[in-house]
Amino acid sequence: MRIHIIGTGLLGASLGLALSEQDHRVSLEDTSPTAQQLAADLGAGEVMPTGDQANDPQIVVVATPPDVAAPVIASALVTYPNATVTDVASVKTRLLEAVRELVHGSDLDRYIGCHPMAGREKSGAIAARSDLFTARPWVVCSDEDTPSDRLGEVVEMAEATGASVIHLDPRIHDAAVARVSHVPQVISSLVASQLRHAPLEEVALAGQGLRDVTRIAASDPRLWTQILTGNSEEVRSVLVELRTELDDVITALELGAGSTGVLAKAIALGNEGHDRIPGKHGQAPTKYAVVTILVPDTPGTLATLFKDIGDLDINVEDFRMDHAPGQKLGIVDVSVVPATQQELEIGLLSKGWQIPESAIEKEGIA
Structure with a gap:
């Protein structure tokens, strides 16, 4: 697909990286020449001069800040009369209303609002990642009047990033x-x-x-x-x-x-x-057993811990780590299926790991 991205911040640059890795032809545009060139240098796409239609993109993605998205969307619908235009703004109802005030006639049928539910605390192209959208929800806001071929293009682009497409009404979104x-x-x-x-x-x-x-x-x-x-x-x-x-x-x-x-x-x-927050991979929430391990804060320790867990043929469902104040010691919480908790504790204790307040110690098994 030929995709033109307007706005090369975190989302725009990340989208460019993800699509470029899938061999889609991506062109970039930004009001800041520096930001535009940085995204291109990072591999998010090639720079295309403003208004250049030589690329004749199938999709134009507006990834600008939300407060300027509406006029940019309206401009893109005029500049690229054959393209499907979408955006990545996190608010949909007011944006759609603003676009409707600026765009009239059949051109509005070429606009489909989107919102990939992904982001980071950091901003700018320098923080972009090609896997930012992987396994994340990508909301598409369409209705019965949306042309199926244009909707299909947007869905195909979203799925190319590894995202999971969800269709929602703008107000529900x-x-x-x-x-x-x-x-x-x-x-x-x-x-x-x-x-x-x-x-x-x-x-x-x-x-x-x-x-x-x-x-x-x-x-x-x-x-x-x-x-x-x-x-x-x-x-x-x-x-x-x-x-x-x-x-x-x-x-x-x-x-x-x-x-x-x-x-x-x-x-x-x-x-x-x-308890209503979805579990792994969007599945129903699951209660896991948590095994706490004290680990020295030294190079290679976590790698050794996970290797030992792997050698026990036990899957880590979740993981978190805290640091003991004033000590070079990590407190690692490993979440596992409850049926494997005792096996994991026995196996790690046998390998010399320190497990405070372990269930097997309480039950007098060790």
């Missing part, structure tokens, strides 16, 4: 991303902001829980301001619900004794929500 993406960003940023003036000795106590909650707090403020304002109605709705529950918790903490039920309910409801 915006409500969904408000809950699973936009509000988590706000909460992560607000929690991280509480660390600004905290004494260093307090911050030094940070464990993996804080790191998990605040990981995305390092995101680009300019981009997220555009995303949040573009989906303000849906984000506000979720935050109002959250505020009500937060007020209940604050009131319970003020009252103290006799209000523990409110606190317990808040945590329990969180358990229920957590």
Whole structure:
């Protein structure tokens, strides 16, 4: 396929890398010559001068910031009259409304909104990765009036990146991303902001829980301001619900004794929500057994650990690592199918690994 990408930031450059690896012909365009050339130098495609139709692209992908996407989409529909035009913006309803105000007639049939659910805390072409979309949802917003051949082209392009295509109505999409993406960003940023003036000795106590909650707090403020304002109605709705529950918790903490039920309910409801998050490969959530191993913070240790687990013919379902404060020691949590927990612990103990509070020690098997 011949694909032209307008905007060579993280998503645009990553898309170019992924498609180029699949031997699609990719051309690049950006208002910043430096950003455009950097993406090309990284292998995301070839530079094509603005408005050059010699390439006659089948698909034009608008990967610009959300606040300028609508006029760029409208311009692309005029500049490339034979192409299907799509975008990667994370807000769909307002963008579609804005495009409808700028584009009239049959040209609108050539526009299909998309949103690959992928990203990083880092931005720019230098942070691009060819596997950014692999195994990630790629939302396509179409309706009964969308020409099947153009829809097929967009789906083919998305699947070429390794993504899994999901078809959603724009409003359903915006409500969904408000809950699973936009509000988590706000909460992560607000929690991280509480660390600004905290004494260093307090911050030094940070464990993996804080790191998990605040990981995305390092995101680009300019981009997220555009995303949040573009989906303000849906984000506000979720935050109002959250505020009500937060007020209940604050009131319970003020009252103290006799209000523990409110606190317990808040945590329990969180358990229920957590259990609905899809498991591996988008499958139903699965409860895994967690085996904790203490490992020296030295080169090659993790490689040896995973080799030993592999030699036991046990699959690692998930993995996370924390670091012991003040010690060159790693705390590794390995998630496995519960039926293999005891076998893993016995096998690792026999190989000399340190497993604190292991189930076999509690049961007196070792």
